[in-house]
Amino acid sequence: MTSIEAINISKNFGPVHALKDVDLEISDGCTVILGPNGSGKTTFMKILTRMMRPSSGLVKIDGEPLEENFVKSLGMIGSLVEQPEFYTYLTGREIMEFVCRIRNIPKNSVNDEIKRVSDLCGISSYSNRKSGTYSRGMKQRLGLAVSMISSPDILILDEPTFGLDPRGIVEMRNIIKNYSREEGKIVLLSTHMINEAVELSNRILILYMGVIRYDSMNGDDKRVIRVTFDEPFYGKIEEPFIQTRSTGNEALIEIPSEKKNWELIYSLVRSGARIREVEENYGIEDVYMNIVSD
Amino acid sequence: MQKTLQVTKYFFRNYYRSRSFYLMLVIDILICVLFIYFSFRYTSKIGAFAGRIIKNPPESIIKNVFDYIWNFALLYLPVLAAVFFGSPAISSEIEDRTAYHIFPLPISRYSLFAGKFIAAFLVSLVVIFIFLGVEWAVFPFVFHTYQVTAFYSTIYLVVIFLFSILSVTFLSSSIFNRNLYAYITVFVAYFLILNAAGYIINILYGYTPSYLLNVAAEILQTVYINIPIFGGSSSLSIAPASSSTILHSILIMLAYAFVSLAIAIILFERKEVR
Incomplete structure (x- = not known):
């Protein structure tokens, strides 16, 4: 081939x-x-x-x-x-x-x-x-x-x-x-x-x-979660989660494939975040925006 | 080889349809018209001109002087044609963005270069041969006889000169990515630097620098009578250039051609589309 x-x-x-x-x-x-x-x-x-x-x-x-x-x-x-x-x-x-x-x-x-x-x-x-x-x-x-x-x-x-x-x-x-x-x-x-x-x-x-930052064939590695907060949250997000964008009221967070969403939520709550909504987002547009706004 | 011929075929077509070719033809025709006018108007004075060098010049000398004067144009016509067709040959691929189309094709850069060179060479030859054809045709009208033998020598000499100067223009074109720089460089190098070097060396050291391309090209005239432009009065002679002088000039022109081509091909091979 x-x-x-x-x-x-x-x-x-x-x-x-x-x-x-x-x-x-x-x-x-x-x-x-x-x-x-x-x-x-x-x-x-x-x-x-x-x-x-x-x-x-x-x-x-x-x-x-x-x-x-x-x-x-x-x-x-x-x-x-x-x-x-x-x-x-x-x-x-x-x-x-x-x-x-x-x-x-x-x-x-x-x-x-x-x-x-x-x-x-x-x-x-x-x-x-x-x-x-x-x-x-x-x-x-x-x-x-x-x-x-x-x-x-x-x-x-x-x-x-x-x-x-x-x-x-x-x-x-x-x-x-x-x-x-x-x-x-x-x-x-x-x-x-x-x-x-x-x-x-x-x-x-x-x-x-100059770097391939995303490959949909390995898409699972780059799951992106959008988290909305009741109050602005500026706390530290624990590894292995990566906060790629944050406005205080909202954050985009990358989750490694082996981690579950509840583990992220648990980690955020433990850091003092008051979570209003968690949205799992596989949209390429968000992934793109997430990467290029680094 | 097959691919080189294809490149030649289509680039030749692109050349002869171009404005540059028609402009070159206009220049060619204007030069021919001027020379034809002066040939019929002033041929009677050629004897007087030759008479300054020898008394009662025979008809054969007058014929040689006639061709000597005509061949003055051949010192410049190949240069103009080479600049028109050779200077943008490589640089235009980048400037005009045609490289995006042609560089990824399955053909080596050497074949591409060779095809383009042959096409530019052929189209320049068309321009030069029109002039030579007119010169050949006018001669019997003036002298009621055939061309002198030396005329046929100038045909292969001008082909060699064209090969040489076209190689230089291809080198210039390979160096730059802008056509204008390639044009200017050849004009400045040939008409200013080489001429200046010729005069300066002649004045300071008292000899003709025959290793300069423009001096070697004078063989196109001196093959009739030996009055080199850069030479002092010491070399003034009504005799045509000797065989060894002709050979020497040919070798100089070929040396310029091969060195320029070698460097140009290396540069073209490494050229990137940025």
Whole structure:
């Protein structure tokens, strides 16, 4: 089974640590990376697609280090990272032809492949126009079409719905869902839209300050409880519970998987808290807010 | 190799449809028109010019002087073409964000570099060959005879010069991520630094620094008559450059080309999209 693996990937830009020891293995389904601007999502994707080299660590595609046979490895990856531009004086069709030839699609199959991805991504009507005349959304669709040429086993998409109109967003999501669920390919995408992440993914990661802070595959480790107090509570919360956000009247507290909710309540009461309500919250939005407001 | 050819094919297409190519064509045609005008208007005075060096110059010398003057343009046309097509070749991948599309493709950077270089080389050749074609065509109208033998030497010499200067522009383009810096660097290096170095060395040490690219490129003119631009009156001669001088100039141009290409490829291979 094809897989993409990042082993202890770090990337530094001078004193800035964009990624810190990122470990990740994806072997199926659609994985979505969430994270605020500057969290390292795009840098991570650039490293996976060899646009950038890691300061340390290793990328493996299908078990082989990317650098060892990168032409073969990149042949298994289709990507749309950031908002790409294309060669202004080539038509969309010519750009797809070019990519088909680079991806070793036989000459007599090129037209069929172009028709397939053009129809899929809805660019057939303007693919004969020079790409310099395309709008942002058209380029985004062309980028997706190009990334899907030869049906690569792994599709890496960085904010793929950026710049699309509402209809385009729905269509793009359907294409991605279909590619992952029906065709059984690996999709790794980043987005700022939590609803998009929930809709598309079977695994969600939250990358924050260059570190994967949340992985829904290990979601049990990060149960979050929202506790509301009758009176403001500023007392110390005992370990192993971690208070990640507090307004005095309300606190978000992480509970390790082996602990029960009553153990938290008992601990809080013992610390003098007057509890009004305890709400167990598995919502990714809260987890996200909880992490990024650290 | 197959992938390199594909890169060449599509980049050549992108080049010849570009505004840069049409602008270059306009410049090319303007230069041709000027030279054609002066050829018909002032050819009768070439004898008088040559007569300053030798008395009663034969027709063969006058023909050589005619081509010598035409080839003045060939000292600059390859430079312009190389700057137009070579300077943005690598830097534009980053500045125009096309690298996001092309770097993750399953092709080595060497193949990509080679394909782009060949495409830029071919499109520059088109521009240069238009000029050479006009020069070749005008000659029989003026002299009612075929081109001199040296003209055919200038064809391979200008191809080598183009190869050399294009390599330098690719090096500049590999260093920078902004097209403007790549353009300016080549212009300043070639037209200012090399020219200044040529003059200064000539004045201070009394010899022609033949190891400078712009001096080596003078072979395009001196292959007809040996009046180098940077040389003092001591080297003034109506005789064409010798075979050894031609070979020396070729080696200098190739040295610039290979060193520049080697460094440019290393830089391109390490280039990151930030």
